Amino acid sequence: MNLTRRTFAAGLGLSPFISTRRALANSEEFAVVVRNHSEPEVCAEKDNVQIDFLSPDVRRMRVRAVHPAYIGSVGLDRAEPDWTSCDISGDASFPSPEREARIWSSPDFWLVGWTYPSFWRAQDVPVRIGDRLERGLHLVQLWMKYRGAPAEVLVFYPRDGYWRARPLPFGNLGWTAYGSSFLIGPVEIQERPLVAFKEVAFDPNTLSFDLAFVRGGSARLAFAGIDQSEIKLDVTYSDSMPDKRAFASLRSMYTSERMADVAHVAWRAAGTSAWDEASVMSFSGAPAVTELWAGRRAQSRHNLSAPDMIFSHFGSTASAPT
DSSP states (O other): OOOOHHHHOOOOOOOOOOHHHHHHHTTTOEEEEEEEEEOOOOOOTTOOEEEEEEEOOOEEEEEEEETTTTTGGOOOOOOOOOOOOOOOTTTTOOOOOHHHHHHHHEEEEEEEEEOOOOOSOOOOOOOTTTEEEEEOOEEEEEEEETTTEEEEEEETTTTTOOOOOEOOOOTTTTTTOOEEEESSSSOOOEEEEEEEEEEEEETTTEEEEEEETTTSOOEEEEEEEEEEEEEEEEEEEEEOOOGOOOOOOEEEEEEEEEEEEEEEEEEETTTTSSSEEETTTTTTOOOEEEEEEOOOOOSSSTTTOEEEEEEEESSSSOOOOO
16 A cells, blocks of 8 residues: 555645556657766766756656665665765865755645855855745755655755755665756756756645746746655756757766766667666767666665666657656
8 A cells, every 4th residue: 555655646636656668658759869978987976977868849758766676675874975086175165054944834745945154156046935935045855744754855956956856765764865966957067067047936736846947948847746666756848948958967976886876877769669778887878768767786885775767758748747
């Protein structure tokens, strides 16, 4: 019995999960270009994995964070950073937060905003929650009540557009780690890949985020479902990306098979029923992808319980996938 999933679906009027295979069989075959800009790195705390998604016609997609295949064997995890082989002499420090505040709450979900003394990107992005306007936030977390305790399931950074997601803790685990990040919107480089937001608005009634981009256009990221297996987020776009920019990007880290948040990718090309696979560093990209998985086959010392990421259900209309 999956009370979490059933309660969530009933509360938002959503249909229950269906299998990926059935969903893909019933959806249109819409393919996007995937480019891999990943570079070798020895420091485990640097995001050296970058996989971009491009299409002038895309208007929707689904992002899923799914527990890794070995999650049932995880008894103990660690989330402390590993600075071995890292030169951090020129990196910015991360002081304690100046402010932590619950900026919205319901009986089952709530948002927490964080402000720090400094952040690598200075631009302030207003965050609206209904009629309430918050400024100066560096980090926003979405929490939900699960098994009588709080569970953090989604986080984003308004100033550079980074998101992270994770399913509910698997089995009897008290928590699982965050891993890869993703970007939604026109991806650009300003010291590092980012998406510049003009404003972020949260709709408490639908648990969705409306993203207005500095480069023009907008998108909606809707919290569509969650259980102990996966979290899924539906994304719709108002228009094509300006200047032929990527409409989404996966950001992660890889130093070796045993020290990685993403070590392998698998993708399905349009018109095929089979998957292609490659290590993340040897993946040369693909011109017509309908679904892409990025994750790990073997257990890693870095964020062992962090989820795999799946990008799928690309489409040319903004209607939500089934």
